[in-house]
Amino acid sequence: MAKADEAAALQFTPTWIVAAVCSIIVLISLAAERGLHHLGKTLRKNNQKPLYEALLKVKEELMLLGFISLLLTVFQGMIQRTCIPPGWTDHMLPCKRPVDDQAAEVGAKQAHFFATEILGGIKPGRLLSEGAAGAEAELCQKEGKVPLLSLEALHQLHIFIFVLAISHVFFSAATMILGGAKIHKWKQWEDEIQKDDAGNGPKVTHVHQLEFIKERYKGIGKDSIMLCWLHSFGKQFYGSVAKSDYTTMRLGFIMTHCRGNPKFDFHKYMVRVLESDFKKIVGTSWCLWIFVVIFLLLNVNGWHTYFWIAFLPLILLLAIGTKLEHVIAQLAYDVAEKHTAIEGDLVVKPSDEHFWFRRPRIVLHLIHFILFQNAFELAFFFWILATYGFQSCFMDHVGFMVPRLVLGVVIQLLCSYSTLPLYAIVTQMGSCYKKEIFNKHVQQGVLGWAQKAKKKSGLQEDSATVEPEPMNGAGSA
Structure with missing residues (x-):
């Protein structure tokens, strides 16, 4: 054993291997x-x-x-030298300890078979108990204790964090690409509207004749609130945004925020806003890392936390889709109640009143969490699959594993093709518009003007606070 460790040291490794x-x-x-x-x-x-x-x-x-990799590498020796009583490691285990060495050997053989026969030779990680080997572990053993975290467990935790972050970026980009592809199809609706000389959509003489009202107004009323929410819940699964929805909300936005420009390209504005939001979705905030830590804490054997937590993003996603569809229905309801007969264009009025806590941006934060949590689910599954094998206790039973994968795929597709397009257009029905309403050159001009005005205002305030010194002889005049 000593010769093997000595041969593995860097000073006894051939230079061509190190260089290669x-x-x-x-x-x-x-x-x-x-x-x-x-x-x-x-x-x-x-x-x-x-x-x-x-x-x-x-x-x-x-x-x-x-940086995380550097910290784990630098402090791995200190972590292993931190010894704790063996009794502390008997609580809140993600897997039951093998009853005897024979059970552990059977589990290792199953994991090895899966890695060699199914994954094409990818060797699963060694059992966590094997990571206690080493000088630091021997120091703890002499004291009758065990290391705080074995070298093998530390290495696998490092890999998991890396896989999680990469998976989040990948699935977020996939969602934006798939959702953007569907939103791109709305460009033909924008082109058709632009060809119209007025550019303001269909003319009606009675509000209930318009398709937007006929489709969204049904089931809405003071005495049918539950029916309205149920209709909004089902609408997100089929035809979530129709041409009449796009035309009406586009006109409402233009008449509220840029009435003097009826030819405003609403589709291009939406795409710019979506691209701007992408940089927020692709990031990983400290709140999301707290969620990871909480999950790792609650992933206790017998609790099936990994299974139950898979329903959280689905529930949130369905709630968001229902709310966004209900906002469209509420816009139709307001028009139908206030304008029983009109001549000209059907105009909805954007307002923050329709959104949770009067903040449309809450939807973006929830979508960010959903994408991260779904990426976490899939990353954790494939990490366990490649590290421990299909028969690992982390996988639970087949009845718990299959629903997790199905939910992950459903969430990814539903968020891409329904929720994200709904978010892109419905959140424009807020009381305020975003800076993306201007093109790049106008944005730079406005920001430059604002900075100059702020600087000029600051100079004026400074000059106003400085009192002029009295002239010689002024006191005797």
Whole structure:
């Protein structure tokens, strides 16, 4: 054993092996860095500033992962030298300890079979109990204690954090791409409206003749609130946004925020807002990391936390979709109640009153959490699959595993093709518009003017606070 450890030391490793490994790592790192750099230059060249800022957010995530990796590497010795009584490790275990060595051997053989036969030779991680080997572990054993965290467990935790962050970025990008593809189909509706000379949509003589009202007004009334919510719940699964919805909400936005420009390109504005929101969705805030820590704490054997927590993003997603559909229905209800007969255009009135706590941005934060939690579910599953194998206790039973995968796929598709497009258009029905209503050059001009005005105002305040010194002889005059 001593000879094996001595041979594994760096000073007894052939230099060609060290140089080859370092070269491969450096080449992969440089290729990734250059790829991100050229992607950023392309986005800036095409004036896609929101997507470029999202790319910077991804770089921040990678830098955070590098820092976490550095901390785990630097402090792994100190963690292993931290000894605790063995009794402390008998509580809140994610898996039951093997009753005897034979049971542990059977589990190891099953994991090895899965890795070699199904995953194509990927070797699963060693059992956590094997990570206690080493000098630090021997020091704790001499004291009748065990290390706070074994080297093997620390290494696997490191890999899990990396897989989680990468999965979150990947699934967020996939959601935005799929959702953006559906929103792109609305461009033909915008083109058809732009061809109209008035550019203000259909003319009606009675409000109930319009398709928007006929489709959304049914089931809405003072005595049928539950029926209204049920209709909104089901509407998110089929035809969540129809052409009449787009036309009516587009006109309501234009008549409220830019009445003097009936030819305003509402679709392009929506896409700019969505790109700007993407940089917020792709990031990982401290609140989300707290959620990860809480899950790791509650992932106790027999609680099936991994199974029950999979329903949380689905429930939130269905609640958001229902609320957004209800906002559209409420807009139709307001028009139908206040304008029984009109001549001209049907105009809805955007208002923050229709949203939770009068804050449309809450929907974006919830979508951010849903995407992160769904990525966490899928990342945790594949990490366990590759590390411990299909027969691991982390997997629970098949009855718990299959629903988790199905829910993950359903959440990803529903969020991409229904909830995200709904968010993109319905949140524009708030009382305020976003700065993306201006193009890039106008935004820069407005911001520059605001900075100059602020600077000028500050200079005026400073000059007003400075009192002029009295002139010589003024006191005797």
